[in-house]
Amino acid sequence: MKIAIVGAGISGAYLAKLLGQEGLYPDVYDAGAQDTLCGYRSCGWGAPIGIEKYLAEVDLDLNEYLIEPMFSMNFDGLEAKTPLCTINKPRLLRDLNAGIRLKRQKLGQEEADSYDVLVDATGITRALLPPCRSDLTLPTLQHRVAVSSEGDVRLGAGVYGNRIPGLGYLWIFPVGNGQYHIGIGGIGLVHHESLMERFYRESSDQFSFRPLCRCTGVVRVASPYYSTPLSLTQRRKGKTQAVIGVGESIGTVSPFTGEGIVYSLECAGILADSWPDQEEYGNLVLARFGWMKKERETLDYLLGQGRNGGPRLRDRWRFYKNARRSGIDLPVLEAFKRMGSLSRWVDAPD
Ligand SMILES: Cc1cc2nc3c(=O)[nH]c(=O)nc-3n(C[C@H](O)[C@H](O)[C@H](O)COP(=O)(O)OP(=O)(O)OC[C@H]3O[C@@H](n4cnc5c(N)ncnc54)[C@H](O)[C@@H]3O)c2cc1C
Missing domain, CATH: 3.50.50.60 (FAD/NAD(P)-binding domain)
Incomplete structure:
Protein backbone atom coordinates (compact mmCIF):
# COMPACT_ATOMS: atom_id res chain seq x y z
CA MET A 1 0.00 0.00 0.00
CA PHE A 71 0.94 24.69 37.71
CA SER A 72 -0.82 27.94 38.42
CA MET A 73 -2.46 30.18 35.84
CA ASN A 74 -4.46 33.35 35.98
CA PHE A 75 -7.92 33.12 34.43
CA ASP A 76 -9.37 36.63 34.24
CA GLY A 77 -7.99 37.47 37.65
CA LEU A 78 -8.61 34.08 39.26
CA GLU A 79 -5.56 31.94 40.03
CA ALA A 80 -6.28 28.26 39.35
CA LYS A 81 -4.20 25.11 39.49
CA THR A 82 -3.58 23.49 36.11
CA SER A 134 -19.84 24.19 8.33
CA ASP A 135 -16.48 25.73 9.11
CA LEU A 136 -15.76 28.08 12.00
CA THR A 137 -12.35 29.65 12.43
CA LEU A 138 -10.58 31.86 14.90
CA PRO A 139 -7.97 34.33 13.61
CA THR A 140 -4.96 34.82 15.87
CA LEU A 141 -1.91 36.98 16.32
CA GLN A 142 0.97 35.76 18.43
CA HIS A 143 4.13 37.59 19.50
CA ARG A 144 7.25 36.12 20.99
CA VAL A 145 8.63 38.72 23.36
CA ALA A 146 11.47 39.06 25.85
CA VAL A 147 9.99 40.39 29.08
CA SER A 148 11.91 42.28 31.74
CA SER A 149 10.77 43.97 34.91
CA GLU A 150 11.97 46.18 37.72
CA GLY A 151 12.83 44.06 40.76
CA ASP A 152 11.77 40.44 40.94
CA VAL A 153 8.20 40.70 39.63
CA ARG A 154 7.59 37.90 37.18
CA LEU A 155 4.96 37.86 34.46
CA GLY A 156 2.74 34.86 35.22
CA ALA A 157 1.04 32.50 32.80
CA GLY A 158 -2.53 33.46 32.12
CA VAL A 159 -5.60 33.44 29.93
CA TYR A 160 -7.78 36.55 29.75
CA GLY A 161 -11.19 36.44 28.10
CA ASN A 162 -11.97 39.89 29.47
CA ARG A 163 -9.19 41.55 27.47
CA ILE A 164 -10.89 41.18 24.13
CA PRO A 165 -14.38 41.83 22.82
CA GLY A 166 -16.47 38.83 21.81
CA LEU A 167 -15.51 35.18 22.01
CA GLY A 168 -11.82 34.56 22.44
CA TYR A 169 -8.97 35.42 24.75
CA LEU A 170 -5.47 36.76 25.26
CA TRP A 171 -2.89 34.22 26.42
CA ILE A 172 0.49 34.55 28.11
CA PHE A 173 2.67 31.43 27.99
CA PRO A 174 6.29 31.37 29.20
CA VAL A 175 8.66 29.79 26.68
CA GLY A 176 11.92 29.95 28.66
CA ASN A 177 14.83 32.40 29.05
CA GLY A 178 12.53 35.25 30.07
CA GLN A 179 10.63 34.92 26.80
CA TYR A 180 6.88 34.56 26.34
CA HIS A 181 4.31 33.84 23.70
CA ILE A 182 1.64 36.48 24.03
CA GLY A 183 -1.26 35.93 21.69
CA ILE A 184 -4.77 37.04 20.92
CA GLY A 185 -7.47 35.03 19.20
CA GLY A 186 -11.16 35.68 18.78
CA ILE A 187 -13.96 34.65 16.47
CA GLY A 188 -14.53 37.43 13.96
CA LEU A 189 -11.80 39.52 15.59
CA VAL A 190 -9.90 41.96 13.35
CA HIS A 191 -8.12 44.45 15.60
CA HIS A 192 -5.54 42.10 17.08
CA GLU A 193 -2.66 44.57 16.86
CA SER A 194 -4.41 47.36 18.73
CA LEU A 195 -5.59 44.98 21.46
CA MET A 196 -2.06 43.68 21.86
CA GLU A 197 -0.73 47.25 22.01
CA ARG A 198 -3.28 48.03 24.69
CA PHE A 199 -2.10 45.05 26.74
CA TYR A 200 1.54 46.17 26.47
CA ARG A 201 0.60 49.73 27.36
CA GLU A 202 -1.44 48.72 30.38
CA SER A 203 1.31 46.40 31.63
CA SER A 204 4.13 48.88 31.05
CA ASP A 205 4.22 50.11 34.65
CA GLN A 206 5.54 46.67 35.65
CA PHE A 207 7.06 45.11 32.54
CA SER A 208 8.87 46.02 29.37
CA PHE A 209 8.40 43.92 26.26
CA ARG A 210 10.97 43.45 23.48
CA PRO A 211 9.45 41.88 20.36
CA LEU A 212 11.37 38.93 18.87
CA CYS A 213 8.94 37.33 16.43
CA ARG A 214 5.32 37.48 15.35
CA CYS A 215 2.98 35.28 13.41
CA THR A 216 -0.61 35.35 12.40
CA GLY A 217 -2.61 32.16 12.06
CA VAL A 218 -6.10 30.76 12.02
CA VAL A 219 -7.46 27.93 14.18
CA ARG A 220 -10.31 25.68 13.05
CA VAL A 221 -12.82 25.54 15.91
CA GLY A 290 -18.46 14.48 20.53
CA TRP A 291 -17.86 17.10 23.24
CA MET A 292 -16.32 19.37 20.60
CA LYS A 293 -19.64 19.34 18.73
CA LYS A 294 -21.37 20.57 21.90
CA GLU A 295 -18.81 23.34 22.44
CA ARG A 296 -19.20 24.39 18.82
CA GLU A 297 -22.96 24.57 19.27
CA THR A 298 -22.49 26.82 22.29
CA LEU A 299 -20.34 29.15 20.19
CA ASP A 300 -22.99 29.18 17.46
CA TYR A 301 -25.63 29.99 20.06
CA LEU A 302 -23.63 32.82 21.62
CA LEU A 303 -22.88 34.27 18.19
CA GLY A 304 -26.52 34.03 17.12
CA GLN A 305 -29.66 33.59 19.18
CA GLY A 306 -27.90 33.98 22.53
CA ARG A 307 -26.11 37.19 21.55
CA ASN A 308 -28.27 39.28 23.84
CA GLY A 309 -29.45 36.74 26.38
CA GLY A 310 -26.03 35.28 27.25
CA PRO A 311 -25.14 31.67 27.94
CA ARG A 312 -27.72 29.11 28.95
CA LEU A 313 -27.19 26.70 31.83
CA ARG A 314 -25.99 24.03 29.38
CA ASP A 315 -23.40 26.45 27.93
CA ARG A 316 -22.08 27.23 31.38
CA TRP A 317 -21.96 23.51 32.16
CA ARG A 318 -19.95 22.89 28.97
CA PHE A 319 -17.50 25.59 30.01
CA TYR A 320 -17.10 23.95 33.40
CA LYS A 321 -16.62 20.54 31.75
CA ASN A 322 -14.00 22.02 29.42
CA ALA A 323 -12.02 23.34 32.36
CA ARG A 324 -12.29 19.98 34.13
CA ARG A 325 -11.27 18.09 30.99
CA SER A 326 -8.11 20.19 30.81
CA GLY A 327 -7.55 19.43 34.50
CA ILE A 328 -8.04 23.07 35.51
CA ASP A 329 -9.13 23.28 39.10
CA LEU A 330 -11.96 25.79 38.69
CA PRO A 331 -14.80 25.64 41.24
CA VAL A 332 -18.11 25.10 39.49
CA LEU A 333 -19.62 28.46 40.48
CA GLU A 334 -16.51 30.31 39.36
CA ALA A 335 -16.61 28.47 36.04
CA PHE A 336 -20.23 29.53 35.59
CA LYS A 337 -19.36 33.14 36.42
CA ARG A 338 -16.38 33.19 34.03
CA MET A 339 -18.63 32.16 31.19
CA GLY A 340 -20.96 35.00 32.14
CA SER A 341 -18.15 37.54 32.02
CA LEU A 342 -17.10 36.25 28.62
CA SER A 343 -20.56 36.67 27.17
CA ARG A 344 -20.84 40.26 28.42
CA TRP A 345 -18.42 41.11 25.65
CA VAL A 346 -20.30 39.47 22.83
CA ASP A 347 -22.02 42.71 21.88
CA ALA A 348 -19.09 45.03 22.51
CA PRO A 349 -17.76 46.84 19.41
CA ASP A 350 -14.45 45.46 18.14
C1 LIG B 1 -1.15 31.12 17.07
C2 LIG B 1 -1.60 29.75 17.47
C3 LIG B 1 -1.34 29.29 18.75
C4 LIG B 1 -1.75 28.03 19.13
N1 LIG B 1 -1.46 27.61 20.40
C5 LIG B 1 -1.78 26.37 20.78
C6 LIG B 1 -1.41 25.91 22.07
O1 LIG B 1 -0.76 26.62 22.84
N2 LIG B 1 -1.78 24.65 22.42
C7 LIG B 1 -2.49 23.84 21.58
O2 LIG B 1 -2.81 22.70 21.97
N3 LIG B 1 -2.85 24.25 20.35
C8 LIG B 1 -2.50 25.49 19.93
N4 LIG B 1 -2.84 25.92 18.67
C9 LIG B 1 -3.53 24.98 17.77
C10 LIG B 1 -2.54 23.92 17.31
O3 LIG B 1 -1.33 24.53 16.93
C11 LIG B 1 -3.09 23.12 16.12
O4 LIG B 1 -4.41 22.72 16.36
C12 LIG B 1 -2.24 21.88 15.88
O5 LIG B 1 -0.92 22.26 15.60
C13 LIG B 1 -2.83 21.08 14.73
O6 LIG B 1 -1.89 20.12 14.30
P1 LIG B 1 -1.95 19.58 12.81
O7 LIG B 1 -0.75 18.73 12.64
O8 LIG B 1 -3.27 18.97 12.54
O9 LIG B 1 -1.85 20.87 11.88
P2 LIG B 1 -0.64 21.90 11.76
O10 LIG B 1 0.16 21.94 13.00
O11 LIG B 1 -1.24 23.17 11.27
O12 LIG B 1 0.28 21.28 10.63
C14 LIG B 1 -0.09 21.31 9.27
C15 LIG B 1 1.15 21.13 8.43
O13 LIG B 1 0.76 21.03 7.06
C16 LIG B 1 1.62 21.82 6.27
N5 LIG B 1 0.87 22.17 5.07
C17 LIG B 1 -0.20 22.99 4.98
N6 LIG B 1 -0.65 23.02 3.72
C18 LIG B 1 0.16 22.20 2.99
C19 LIG B 1 0.19 21.80 1.62
N7 LIG B 1 -0.70 22.25 0.74
N8 LIG B 1 1.16 20.94 1.23
C20 LIG B 1 2.07 20.47 2.11
N9 LIG B 1 2.08 20.81 3.42
C21 LIG B 1 1.13 21.66 3.85
C22 LIG B 1 2.01 22.98 7.17
O14 LIG B 1 3.25 23.53 6.77
C23 LIG B 1 2.10 22.32 8.53
O15 LIG B 1 3.40 21.85 8.81
C24 LIG B 1 -2.45 27.19 18.23
C25 LIG B 1 -2.73 27.64 16.93
C26 LIG B 1 -2.30 28.91 16.55
C27 LIG B 1 -2.58 29.38 15.14
Whole structure:
Protein backbone atom coordinates (compact mmCIF):
# COMPACT_ATOMS: atom_id res chain seq x y z
CA MET A 1 0.00 0.00 0.00
CA LYS A 2 1.48 3.35 -1.10
CA ILE A 3 0.74 6.11 1.41
CA ALA A 4 1.42 9.86 1.31
CA ILE A 5 0.87 12.08 4.33
CA VAL A 6 0.56 15.72 3.32
CA GLY A 7 1.54 17.98 6.23
CA ALA A 8 4.34 17.26 8.71
CA GLY A 9 2.85 19.14 11.65
CA ILE A 10 1.96 17.43 14.92
CA SER A 11 -0.68 15.09 13.48
CA GLY A 12 1.09 14.16 10.22
CA ALA A 13 4.51 13.56 11.77
CA TYR A 14 3.05 11.57 14.68
CA LEU A 15 0.93 9.45 12.34
CA ALA A 16 4.00 8.68 10.20
CA LYS A 17 5.82 7.47 13.32
CA LEU A 18 2.89 5.30 14.44
CA LEU A 19 2.44 3.75 11.00
CA GLY A 20 6.18 3.08 10.89
CA GLN A 21 5.75 0.94 14.01
CA GLU A 22 3.27 -1.15 12.01
CA GLY A 23 5.74 -1.59 9.15
CA LEU A 24 4.07 1.04 6.94
CA TYR A 25 6.43 3.76 5.71
CA PRO A 26 4.55 6.69 4.18
CA ASP A 27 6.08 9.50 2.17
CA VAL A 28 5.51 12.78 4.01
CA TYR A 29 5.23 16.13 2.22
CA ASP A 30 5.34 19.55 3.82
CA ALA A 31 5.38 22.86 2.01
CA GLY A 32 4.83 25.19 4.95
CA ALA A 33 6.40 28.61 5.52
CA GLN A 34 9.56 28.45 7.67
CA ASP A 35 9.57 32.19 8.28
CA THR A 36 9.23 32.33 12.06
CA LEU A 37 12.00 32.42 14.66
CA CYS A 38 11.39 28.78 15.51
CA GLY A 39 11.05 27.78 11.84
CA TYR A 40 7.56 26.35 12.27
CA ARG A 41 3.91 27.33 12.19
CA SER A 42 1.60 27.23 14.04
CA CYS A 43 3.72 27.95 17.05
CA GLY A 44 1.59 27.77 20.20
CA TRP A 45 3.43 25.61 22.71
CA GLY A 46 0.88 25.05 25.49
CA ALA A 47 -0.04 21.45 26.30
CA PRO A 48 -1.30 19.34 29.18
CA ILE A 49 1.30 17.26 31.03
CA GLY A 50 -0.82 14.30 29.85
CA ILE A 51 0.84 14.70 26.44
CA GLU A 52 3.55 12.46 27.85
CA LYS A 53 1.52 9.31 27.22
CA TYR A 54 1.29 10.11 23.49
CA LEU A 55 5.02 10.82 23.32
CA ALA A 56 5.80 7.57 25.12
CA GLU A 57 3.96 5.69 22.33
CA VAL A 58 6.74 6.73 19.96
CA ASP A 59 9.55 6.38 22.53
CA LEU A 60 9.87 10.09 23.22
CA ASP A 61 10.21 11.52 26.71
CA LEU A 62 8.32 14.66 27.72
CA ASN A 63 11.27 15.77 29.86
CA GLU A 64 13.23 16.38 26.66
CA TYR A 65 10.65 18.94 25.53
CA LEU A 66 9.28 20.39 28.76
CA ILE A 67 10.02 24.12 29.01
CA GLU A 68 7.97 25.12 31.99
CA PRO A 69 5.08 23.69 33.98
CA MET A 70 2.18 26.13 34.41
CA PHE A 71 0.94 24.69 37.71
CA SER A 72 -0.82 27.94 38.42
CA MET A 73 -2.46 30.18 35.84
CA ASN A 74 -4.46 33.35 35.98
CA PHE A 75 -7.92 33.12 34.43
CA ASP A 76 -9.37 36.63 34.24
CA GLY A 77 -7.99 37.47 37.65
CA LEU A 78 -8.61 34.08 39.26
CA GLU A 79 -5.56 31.94 40.03
CA ALA A 80 -6.28 28.26 39.35
CA LYS A 81 -4.20 25.11 39.49
CA THR A 82 -3.58 23.49 36.11
CA PRO A 83 -1.72 20.47 34.75
CA LEU A 84 -0.55 22.54 31.77
CA CYS A 85 2.97 23.23 30.58
CA THR A 86 4.84 24.69 27.67
CA ILE A 87 6.75 22.32 25.44
CA ASN A 88 9.48 22.97 22.91
CA LYS A 89 7.24 22.23 19.94
CA PRO A 90 9.87 22.90 17.24
CA ARG A 91 12.19 20.39 18.86
CA LEU A 92 9.38 17.87 19.22
CA LEU A 93 8.50 18.27 15.54
CA ARG A 94 12.13 17.84 14.53
CA ASP A 95 12.33 14.61 16.54
CA LEU A 96 9.00 13.32 15.24
CA ASN A 97 10.17 14.02 11.71
CA ALA A 98 13.54 12.31 12.23
CA GLY A 99 13.71 8.98 10.44
CA ILE A 100 10.61 9.50 8.30
CA ARG A 101 10.63 10.08 4.54
CA LEU A 102 9.99 13.83 4.59
CA LYS A 103 10.00 15.89 1.41
CA ARG A 104 9.91 19.66 1.90
CA GLN A 105 7.70 20.29 -1.11
CA LYS A 106 4.10 20.26 -2.29
CA LEU A 107 2.68 17.00 -3.55
CA GLY A 108 2.09 17.41 -7.30
CA GLN A 109 -1.08 16.02 -8.91
CA GLU A 110 0.67 13.39 -11.00
CA GLU A 111 2.62 12.10 -8.02
CA ALA A 112 -0.53 12.20 -5.88
CA ASP A 113 -2.27 9.88 -8.32
CA SER A 114 0.33 7.19 -7.69
CA TYR A 115 -0.72 6.70 -4.04
CA ASP A 116 -3.40 4.36 -2.68
CA VAL A 117 -4.00 6.55 0.38
CA LEU A 118 -3.52 10.29 0.81
CA VAL A 119 -3.69 11.65 4.35
CA ASP A 120 -4.72 15.28 4.71
CA ALA A 121 -2.71 16.52 7.70
CA THR A 122 -2.53 20.10 6.44
CA GLY A 123 -4.26 21.69 9.43
CA ILE A 124 -6.29 24.79 8.69
CA THR A 125 -5.43 24.55 4.95
CA ARG A 126 -7.32 21.26 4.49
CA ALA A 127 -5.60 21.02 1.12
CA LEU A 128 -6.89 17.61 0.00
CA LEU A 129 -10.42 17.34 1.37
CA PRO A 130 -13.35 19.48 0.20
CA PRO A 131 -14.41 22.39 2.46
CA CYS A 132 -15.93 21.49 5.85
CA ARG A 133 -19.68 21.30 5.85
CA SER A 134 -19.84 24.19 8.33
CA ASP A 135 -16.48 25.73 9.11
CA LEU A 136 -15.76 28.08 12.00
CA THR A 137 -12.35 29.65 12.43
CA LEU A 138 -10.58 31.86 14.90
CA PRO A 139 -7.97 34.33 13.61
CA THR A 140 -4.96 34.82 15.87
CA LEU A 141 -1.91 36.98 16.32
CA GLN A 142 0.97 35.76 18.43
CA HIS A 143 4.13 37.59 19.50
CA ARG A 144 7.25 36.12 20.99
CA VAL A 145 8.63 38.72 23.36
CA ALA A 146 11.47 39.06 25.85
CA VAL A 147 9.99 40.39 29.08
CA SER A 148 11.91 42.28 31.74
CA SER A 149 10.77 43.97 34.91
CA GLU A 150 11.97 46.18 37.72
CA GLY A 151 12.83 44.06 40.76
CA ASP A 152 11.77 40.44 40.94
CA VAL A 153 8.20 40.70 39.63
CA ARG A 154 7.59 37.90 37.18
CA LEU A 155 4.96 37.86 34.46
CA GLY A 156 2.74 34.86 35.22
CA ALA A 157 1.04 32.50 32.80
CA GLY A 158 -2.53 33.46 32.12
CA VAL A 159 -5.60 33.44 29.93
CA TYR A 160 -7.78 36.55 29.75
CA GLY A 161 -11.19 36.44 28.10
CA ASN A 162 -11.97 39.89 29.47
CA ARG A 163 -9.19 41.55 27.47
CA ILE A 164 -10.89 41.18 24.13
CA PRO A 165 -14.38 41.83 22.82
CA GLY A 166 -16.47 38.83 21.81
CA LEU A 167 -15.51 35.18 22.01
CA GLY A 168 -11.82 34.56 22.44
CA TYR A 169 -8.97 35.42 24.75
CA LEU A 170 -5.47 36.76 25.26
CA TRP A 171 -2.89 34.22 26.42
CA ILE A 172 0.49 34.55 28.11
CA PHE A 173 2.67 31.43 27.99
CA PRO A 174 6.29 31.37 29.20
CA VAL A 175 8.66 29.79 26.68
CA GLY A 176 11.92 29.95 28.66
CA ASN A 177 14.83 32.40 29.05
CA GLY A 178 12.53 35.25 30.07
CA GLN A 179 10.63 34.92 26.80
CA TYR A 180 6.88 34.56 26.34
CA HIS A 181 4.31 33.84 23.70
CA ILE A 182 1.64 36.48 24.03
CA GLY A 183 -1.26 35.93 21.69
CA ILE A 184 -4.77 37.04 20.92
CA GLY A 185 -7.47 35.03 19.20
CA GLY A 186 -11.16 35.68 18.78
CA ILE A 187 -13.96 34.65 16.47
CA GLY A 188 -14.53 37.43 13.96
CA LEU A 189 -11.80 39.52 15.59
CA VAL A 190 -9.90 41.96 13.35
CA HIS A 191 -8.12 44.45 15.60
CA HIS A 192 -5.54 42.10 17.08
CA GLU A 193 -2.66 44.57 16.86
CA SER A 194 -4.41 47.36 18.73
CA LEU A 195 -5.59 44.98 21.46
CA MET A 196 -2.06 43.68 21.86
CA GLU A 197 -0.73 47.25 22.01
CA ARG A 198 -3.28 48.03 24.69
CA PHE A 199 -2.10 45.05 26.74
CA TYR A 200 1.54 46.17 26.47
CA ARG A 201 0.60 49.73 27.36
CA GLU A 202 -1.44 48.72 30.38
CA SER A 203 1.31 46.40 31.63
CA SER A 204 4.13 48.88 31.05
CA ASP A 205 4.22 50.11 34.65
CA GLN A 206 5.54 46.67 35.65
CA PHE A 207 7.06 45.11 32.54
CA SER A 208 8.87 46.02 29.37
CA PHE A 209 8.40 43.92 26.26
CA ARG A 210 10.97 43.45 23.48
CA PRO A 211 9.45 41.88 20.36
CA LEU A 212 11.37 38.93 18.87
CA CYS A 213 8.94 37.33 16.43
CA ARG A 214 5.32 37.48 15.35
CA CYS A 215 2.98 35.28 13.41
CA THR A 216 -0.61 35.35 12.40
CA GLY A 217 -2.61 32.16 12.06
CA VAL A 218 -6.10 30.76 12.02
CA VAL A 219 -7.46 27.93 14.18
CA ARG A 220 -10.31 25.68 13.05
CA VAL A 221 -12.82 25.54 15.91
CA ALA A 222 -15.56 23.87 13.87
CA SER A 223 -15.35 20.45 15.62
CA PRO A 224 -15.04 17.17 13.66
CA TYR A 225 -18.83 16.83 13.46
CA TYR A 226 -19.05 20.04 11.42
CA SER A 227 -15.81 19.31 9.52
CA THR A 228 -17.19 16.43 7.48
CA PRO A 229 -16.34 14.77 5.20
CA LEU A 230 -13.62 13.33 7.41
CA SER A 231 -12.51 11.12 4.52
CA LEU A 232 -13.57 10.14 1.01
CA THR A 233 -12.88 7.60 -1.70
CA GLN A 234 -12.15 8.67 -5.26
CA ARG A 235 -11.23 7.12 -8.59
CA ARG A 236 -7.80 8.12 -9.85
CA LYS A 237 -6.31 6.81 -13.10
CA GLY A 238 -8.55 3.74 -12.99
CA LYS A 239 -7.87 2.87 -9.34
CA THR A 240 -9.51 3.61 -6.03
CA GLN A 241 -7.80 6.12 -3.77
CA ALA A 242 -8.70 7.05 -0.18
CA VAL A 243 -8.26 10.58 1.15
CA ILE A 244 -8.35 10.68 4.96
CA GLY A 245 -8.18 13.76 7.17
CA VAL A 246 -6.36 13.87 10.50
CA GLY A 247 -5.84 16.54 13.17
CA GLU A 248 -6.93 20.11 12.66
CA SER A 249 -7.83 19.50 9.01
CA ILE A 250 -10.88 17.69 10.44
CA GLY A 251 -11.32 19.98 13.43
CA THR A 252 -9.81 18.07 16.37
CA VAL A 253 -9.42 21.30 18.32
CA SER A 254 -11.27 22.43 21.42
CA PRO A 255 -13.73 25.07 20.15
CA PHE A 256 -13.66 26.92 23.50
CA THR A 257 -9.90 27.09 23.92
CA GLY A 258 -8.32 26.47 20.49
CA GLU A 259 -6.11 23.71 21.95
CA GLY A 260 -5.26 21.30 19.17
CA ILE A 261 -1.89 19.72 19.92
CA VAL A 262 -2.92 16.88 22.17
CA TYR A 263 -6.19 16.21 20.32
CA SER A 264 -4.31 16.02 17.01
CA LEU A 265 -2.01 13.42 18.53
CA GLU A 266 -5.02 11.52 19.82
CA CYS A 267 -6.70 11.70 16.42
CA ALA A 268 -3.57 10.37 14.70
CA GLY A 269 -3.56 7.52 17.24
CA ILE A 270 -7.17 6.66 16.38
CA LEU A 271 -6.32 6.65 12.67
CA ALA A 272 -3.28 4.42 13.17
CA ASP A 273 -5.33 1.99 15.30
CA SER A 274 -8.18 1.75 12.79
CA TRP A 275 -5.95 1.84 9.69
CA PRO A 276 -7.11 1.56 6.91
CA ASP A 277 -10.80 1.33 7.85
CA GLN A 278 -12.25 4.75 7.00
CA GLU A 279 -15.69 4.01 8.41
CA GLU A 280 -14.44 2.80 11.76
CA TYR A 281 -12.07 5.75 11.96
CA GLY A 282 -14.83 8.28 11.21
CA ASN A 283 -17.16 6.75 13.80
CA LEU A 284 -14.45 6.69 16.46
CA VAL A 285 -13.47 10.31 15.81
CA LEU A 286 -17.07 11.52 16.01
CA ALA A 287 -17.67 9.56 19.21
CA ARG A 288 -14.41 10.50 20.92
CA PHE A 289 -14.68 14.19 20.09
CA GLY A 290 -18.46 14.48 20.53
CA TRP A 291 -17.86 17.10 23.24
CA MET A 292 -16.32 19.37 20.60
CA LYS A 293 -19.64 19.34 18.73
CA LYS A 294 -21.37 20.57 21.90
CA GLU A 295 -18.81 23.34 22.44
CA ARG A 296 -19.20 24.39 18.82
CA GLU A 297 -22.96 24.57 19.27
CA THR A 298 -22.49 26.82 22.29
CA LEU A 299 -20.34 29.15 20.19
CA ASP A 300 -22.99 29.18 17.46
CA TYR A 301 -25.63 29.99 20.06
CA LEU A 302 -23.63 32.82 21.62
CA LEU A 303 -22.88 34.27 18.19
CA GLY A 304 -26.52 34.03 17.12
CA GLN A 305 -29.66 33.59 19.18
CA GLY A 306 -27.90 33.98 22.53
CA ARG A 307 -26.11 37.19 21.55
CA ASN A 308 -28.27 39.28 23.84
CA GLY A 309 -29.45 36.74 26.38
CA GLY A 310 -26.03 35.28 27.25
CA PRO A 311 -25.14 31.67 27.94
CA ARG A 312 -27.72 29.11 28.95
CA LEU A 313 -27.19 26.70 31.83
CA ARG A 314 -25.99 24.03 29.38
CA ASP A 315 -23.40 26.45 27.93
CA ARG A 316 -22.08 27.23 31.38
CA TRP A 317 -21.96 23.51 32.16
CA ARG A 318 -19.95 22.89 28.97
CA PHE A 319 -17.50 25.59 30.01
CA TYR A 320 -17.10 23.95 33.40
CA LYS A 321 -16.62 20.54 31.75
CA ASN A 322 -14.00 22.02 29.42
CA ALA A 323 -12.02 23.34 32.36
CA ARG A 324 -12.29 19.98 34.13
CA ARG A 325 -11.27 18.09 30.99
CA SER A 326 -8.11 20.19 30.81
CA GLY A 327 -7.55 19.43 34.50
CA ILE A 328 -8.04 23.07 35.51
CA ASP A 329 -9.13 23.28 39.10
CA LEU A 330 -11.96 25.79 38.69
CA PRO A 331 -14.80 25.64 41.24
CA VAL A 332 -18.11 25.10 39.49
CA LEU A 333 -19.62 28.46 40.48
CA GLU A 334 -16.51 30.31 39.36
CA ALA A 335 -16.61 28.47 36.04
CA PHE A 336 -20.23 29.53 35.59
CA LYS A 337 -19.36 33.14 36.42
CA ARG A 338 -16.38 33.19 34.03
CA MET A 339 -18.63 32.16 31.19
CA GLY A 340 -20.96 35.00 32.14
CA SER A 341 -18.15 37.54 32.02
CA LEU A 342 -17.10 36.25 28.62
CA SER A 343 -20.56 36.67 27.17
CA ARG A 344 -20.84 40.26 28.42
CA TRP A 345 -18.42 41.11 25.65
CA VAL A 346 -20.30 39.47 22.83
CA ASP A 347 -22.02 42.71 21.88
CA ALA A 348 -19.09 45.03 22.51
CA PRO A 349 -17.76 46.84 19.41
CA ASP A 350 -14.45 45.46 18.14
C1 LIG B 1 -1.15 31.12 17.07
C2 LIG B 1 -1.60 29.75 17.47
C3 LIG B 1 -1.34 29.29 18.75
C4 LIG B 1 -1.75 28.03 19.13
N1 LIG B 1 -1.46 27.61 20.40
C5 LIG B 1 -1.78 26.37 20.78
C6 LIG B 1 -1.41 25.91 22.07
O1 LIG B 1 -0.76 26.62 22.84
N2 LIG B 1 -1.78 24.65 22.42
C7 LIG B 1 -2.49 23.84 21.58
O2 LIG B 1 -2.81 22.70 21.97
N3 LIG B 1 -2.85 24.25 20.35
C8 LIG B 1 -2.50 25.49 19.93
N4 LIG B 1 -2.84 25.92 18.67
C9 LIG B 1 -3.53 24.98 17.77
C10 LIG B 1 -2.54 23.92 17.31
O3 LIG B 1 -1.33 24.53 16.93
C11 LIG B 1 -3.09 23.12 16.12
O4 LIG B 1 -4.41 22.72 16.36
C12 LIG B 1 -2.24 21.88 15.88
O5 LIG B 1 -0.92 22.26 15.60
C13 LIG B 1 -2.83 21.08 14.73
O6 LIG B 1 -1.89 20.12 14.30
P1 LIG B 1 -1.95 19.58 12.81
O7 LIG B 1 -0.75 18.73 12.64
O8 LIG B 1 -3.27 18.97 12.54
O9 LIG B 1 -1.85 20.87 11.88
P2 LIG B 1 -0.64 21.90 11.76
O10 LIG B 1 0.16 21.94 13.00
O11 LIG B 1 -1.24 23.17 11.27
O12 LIG B 1 0.28 21.28 10.63
C14 LIG B 1 -0.09 21.31 9.27
C15 LIG B 1 1.15 21.13 8.43
O13 LIG B 1 0.76 21.03 7.06
C16 LIG B 1 1.62 21.82 6.27
N5 LIG B 1 0.87 22.17 5.07
C17 LIG B 1 -0.20 22.99 4.98
N6 LIG B 1 -0.65 23.02 3.72
C18 LIG B 1 0.16 22.20 2.99
C19 LIG B 1 0.19 21.80 1.62
N7 LIG B 1 -0.70 22.25 0.74
N8 LIG B 1 1.16 20.94 1.23
C20 LIG B 1 2.07 20.47 2.11
N9 LIG B 1 2.08 20.81 3.42
C21 LIG B 1 1.13 21.66 3.85
C22 LIG B 1 2.01 22.98 7.17
O14 LIG B 1 3.25 23.53 6.77
C23 LIG B 1 2.10 22.32 8.53
O15 LIG B 1 3.40 21.85 8.81
C24 LIG B 1 -2.45 27.19 18.23
C25 LIG B 1 -2.73 27.64 16.93
C26 LIG B 1 -2.30 28.91 16.55
C27 LIG B 1 -2.58 29.38 15.14
